[in-house]
Structures are given as structure tokens and as C-alpha cells.
Amino acid sequence: MxxxxxxxxxxxxxxxxxxxxxxxxxxxxxxxxxxxxxNPEVRVTKENRAAGVLDNFSEGEKYSEHALRKFVRNKSPEIMPSINGFFSNPN
Known part of the structure; x- marks a missing residue:
């Protein structure tokens, strides 16, 4: 079996x-x-949960603006831009 x-x-x-x-x-x-x-909104320990709602905008900004998002911010949303340009913009 x-x-x-x-x-x-x-x-x-x-x-x-x-x-x-x-x-x-x-x-x-x-x-x-x-x-x-x-994640600044996730609190695992009991002490952190007792703090309640915190208005910590700088920590939230740091979490949401991670390195990958900063890297791709000004990039073209294409997987292979040179091939796409070759087939869509013939000279």
C-alpha cells in the first residue's frame, strides 16, 4: 500500500x-x-496589547515603505521592457 x-x-x-x-x-x-x-498594528505580547491604539505614523510609514516598494517605485510595470519595446515600437 x-x-x-x-x-x-x-x-x-x-x-x-x-x-x-x-x-x-x-x-x-x-x-x-x-x-x-x-507590523506596527500586530501586538503579540501582553504588555504591547495593553498599550491600546497608538498613533505611531512613522512606524507605519516605515513598515509600508519597504525596500522592494522603494526599488520598483519608478520602474516600468513590464517584465521585459526591451522585448516589449521591440515588438510594440518598430523603427
């Missing part, structure tokens, strides 16, 4: 599926850890 299950799921055709699901789970886990550790 167990060997037929292993033979069914551990085929080379299934490896890309495992990789895609693994990457998706990794991204979800990374976002969860980021929110728990650095």
Missing part, C-alpha cells in the same frame, strides 16, 4: 508541482513572519 503511494507521487513529472507549492508555502510563511514581527 505505502509503496504504491510513493510510486504514484514521486515521479519526475510531479517535481515541478512540488516546487511550485513549496515556493508558494515559503512566500506565505515569509509574509506571515514579516507581519508578526514588524
Amino acid at each position: 505505502a509503496s504504491s503511494t510513493i510510486n504514484r507521487w514521486l515521479r519526475p513529472e510531479v517535481y515541478p508541482l512540488f516546487a511550485a507549492v513549496g515556493v508558494a508555502v515559503g512566500i506565505c510563511g515569509m509574509q506571515l513572519v514579516r507581519n508578526i514581527c514588524t
Whole structure:
């Protein structure tokens, strides 16, 4: 019984599926850890929860303006701009 299950799921055709699901789970886990550790609105410890609502705008700005957002702010929203320009703007 167990060997037929292993033979069914551990085929080379299934490896890309495992990789895609693994990457998706990794991204979800990374976002969860980021929110728990650095989000100013999430308070895990009892002392922080007792503080109530804080008007800490600078901490919220620092959280929302992370490095990736700053990097892509002035970039064109294209995956391959040179190829897109080649096919859309013929000379």
C-alpha cells in the first residue's frame, strides 16, 4: 500500500508541482513572519496589547515603505521592457 503511494507521487513529472507549492508555502510563511514581527498594528505580547491604539505614523510609514516598494517605485510595470519595446515600437 505505502509503496504504491510513493510510486504514484514521486515521479519526475510531479517535481515541478512540488516546487511550485513549496515556493508558494515559503512566500506565505515569509509574509506571515514579516507581519508578526514588524507590523506596527500586530501586538503579540501582553504588555504591547495593553498599550491600546497608538498613533505611531512613522512606524507605519516605515513598515509600508519597504525596500522592494522603494526599488520598483519608478520602474516600468513590464517584465521585459526591451522585448516589449521591440515588438510594440518598430523603427
